[in-house]
Amino acid sequence: VFLINGSDGAALEATDRGLLYGDGLFETIAVINGDMPLWDRHIRRLQEGCRRLGFDCPGEDQLHQEAKSLVSDDSRCVLRIVVTRGSGGDAYRPPKATSPTRVLHRRSWGPRPESFWSQGIRVRLCDTRLAVGSPVAGLKHLNRLEQVLARREWDDPDIPEGLMLDDTGRVVEGTMTNLFVQRGKRLITPPVDRCGVAGVMRGMVMELAHEAGLELEQGRLTLNDLDNADGLFVTNAIIGIWPVRELDTTSYEITAETRRLQSLLSGIIGSRP
Amino acid sequence: VFLINGSDGAALEATDRGLLYGDGLFETIAVINGDMPLWDRHIRRLQEGCRRLGFDCPGEDQLHQEAKSLVSDDSRCVLRIVVTRGSGGDAYRPPKATSPTRVLHRRSWGPRPESFWSQGIRVRLCDTRLAVGSPVAGLKHLNRLEQVLARREWDDPDIPEGLMLDDTGRVVEGTMTNLFVQRGKRLITPPVDRCGVAGVMRGMVMELAHEAGLELEQGRLTLNDLDNADGLFVTNAIIGIWPVRELDTTSYEITAETRRLQSLLSGIIGSRP
Numbered sequence: 001v002f003l004i005n006g007s008d009g010a011a012l013e014a015t016d017r018g019l020l021y022g023d024g025l026f027e028t029i030a031v032i033n034g035d036m037p038l039w040d041r042h043i044r045r046l047q048e049g050c051r052r053l054g055f056d057c058p059g060e061d062q063l064h065q066e067a068k069s070l071v072s073d074d075s076r077c078v079l080r081i082v083v084t085r086g087s088g089g090d091a092y093r094p095p096k097a098t099s100p101t102r103v104l105h106r107r108s109w110g111p112r113p114e115s116f117w118s119q120g121i122r123v124r125l126c127d128t129r130l131a132v133g134s135p136v137a138g139l140k141h142l143n144r145l146e147q148v149l150a151r152r153e154w155d156d157p158d159i160p161e162g163l164m165l166d167d168t169g170r171v172v173e174g175t176m177t178n179l180f181v182q183r184g185k186r187l188i189t190p191p192v193d194r195c196g197v198a199g200v201m202r203g204m205v206m207e208l209a210h211e212a213g214l215e216l217e218q219g220r221l222t223l224n225d226l227d228n229a230d231g232l233f234v235t236n237a238i239i240g241i242w243p244v245r246e247l248d249t250t251s252y253e254i255t256a257e258t259r260r261l262q263s264l265l266s267g268i269i270g271s272r273p
Numbered sequence: 274v275f276l277i278n279g280s281d282g283a284a285l286e287a288t289d290r291g292l293l294y295g296d297g298l299f300e301t302i303a304v305i306n307g308d309m310p311l312w313d314r315h316i317r318r319l320q321e322g323c324r325r326l327g328f329d330c331p332g333e334d335q336l337h338q339e340a341k342s343l344v345s346d347d348s349r350c351v352l353r354i355v356v357t358r359g360s361g362g363d364a365y366r367p368p369k370a371t372s373p374t375r376v377l378h379r380r381s382w383g384p385r386p387e388s389f390w391s392q393g394i395r396v397r398l399c400d401t402r403l404a405v406g407s408p409v410a411g412l413k414h415l416n417r418l419e420q421v422l423a424r425r426e427w428d429d430p431d432i433p434e435g436l437m438l439d440d441t442g443r444v445v446e447g448t449m450t451n452l453f454v455q456r457g458k459r460l461i462t463p464p465v466d467r468c469g470v471a472g473v474m475r476g477m478v479m480e481l482a483h484e485a486g487l488e489l490e491q492g493r494l495t496l497n498d499l500d501n502a503d504g505l506f507v508t509n510a511i512i513g514i515w516p517v518r519e520l521d522t523t524s525y526e527i528t529a530e531t532r533r534l535q536s537l538l539s540g541i542i543g544s545r546p
Binding site for chain 2: 002004010011012013014015016017018019020021022023026053054082084085091092093094103105128129130131132133134135136137141142143144145146147148149150151152166167168175176195
């Protein structure tokens with residue numbers, strides 16, 4: 001079910017810069033009992049993205065009203081919001097006065113084994129690497145070919161995620177998740193200033209780390225750091241926290257602190273999946 | 274005027290992966306007296322792009338037929354072809370059987386001062402840099418936020434192009450053009466294996482260099498190399514060759530070899546602009 005600029009319908013102008021250049025942003029929002037517990041974080045990130053790309057973000061009230069009209073009767077679903085710069089301009093050059101396009105799309109929650117949350121997942125290492133030094137690093141923008149190519153690499157339904165290195169060999173994130181690595185009482189997640197996405201759930205977990213007895217750190221990670229980790233987990237706004245049980249042939253325990261973070265998270269966003 | 278999957282109309286499904294992820298490619302083709310002199314090069318690049326992204330390219334005959342039906346009565350126009358992976362799949366993960374979307378769009382040739390070709394242009398250096406190590410380097414794909422942000426930096430209509438450095442400080446290309454630097458009898462253009470676009474006109478000029486008395490070289494370029502150049506020019510499939518007369522405060526002559534290349538090109542694609 002779609003709302004495009006406030007109207008029903010699932011079609012978009014072929015001149016939209018979102019299609020022509022990926023000139024826009026998106027948010028993937030968990031809806032739980034008709035509520036969107038992380039709404040504020042999603043909207044703040046969207047606004048920050050619009051600021052960095054240089055066009056006006058649709059009003060928060062309008063987006064919220066439209067979102068509620070789409071999801072109000074759903075106990076659990078996923079709401080995707082796409083905001084593009086709209087049409088116009090002269091090729092890459094954006095128009096001075098923009099009229100952004102907003103696409104709201106309600107999707108089913110989708111089947112995800114409960115065991116991914118409770119027992120952890122298997123992940124693999126992707127060959128596709130992230131380019132380094134992107135001027136749009138950190139943003140949830142529509143230029144996602146790196147993730148598409150990485151996700152194309154495997155087919156095994158028992159491996160729900162793959163980790164990606166950047167061009168210099170640092171470990172950055174999953175194709176659709178952020179990565180956290182625990183070593184002793186330190187919880188490390190890679191910075192996203194050179195590539196990668198500043199996930200909403202990443203931000204949430206960073207704030208909860210202290211309460212789970214961990215010292216949070218943004219730091220560059222190598223594969224060697226992963227080998228020597230006490231535990232790994234991946235996060236996003238829909239899945240919450242999935243502990244990593246296996247990375248290719250390396251096995252991990254699920255740490256008590258990871259369990260504690262899951263428990264803290266459940267109190268805020270409801271139980272998973 | 275649009276043809277989308279062979280039908281009139283200017284609307285696209287909001288689920289198209291071209292919009293969601295920039296999961297596709299495009300070509301911008303010069304039409305001159307209803308003819309498309311560089312058609313083969315465009316199609317070969319499109320096919321190579323589809324191969325690297327991993328989906329079937331629409332048939333060349335079909336594309337050609339549709340292109341001709343759009344442009345046949347035009348003496349001079351621009352044809353844009355967008356090919357996306359279509360809809361489907363599970364988020365980033367592409368569907369196994371793809372049904373690519375093709376959008377053909379005829380646009381006016383647009384006003385470009387004849388002097389840009391004959392007397393050269395002023396260019397500026399952009400602050401926005403290209404990320405390095407892209408798995409889709411070289412392709413004319415739909416992930417073009419870097420170019421959009423770079424082109425947003427200036428407003429002066431007398432400066433039709435800006436040059437971009439990569440994250441390591443090497444000079445790569447213009448926002449919508451490739452760059453060539455002449456030093457003595459050497460003609461140097463940066464490689465596009467780590468970032469940048471393998472322009473159709475770039476390929477054409479590389480093949481013509483020898484005939485213009487120049488030794489062609491793909492090499493990494495610094496700003497210092499630009500300072501010490503005998504001449505610069507930029508290329509794309511629509512503009513052909515624009516000599517650079519001024520880069521910020523540095524002035525350049527238009528070399529005899531650049532004139533020779535323009536002349537060779539005119540013989541193939543007709544006079545410009």
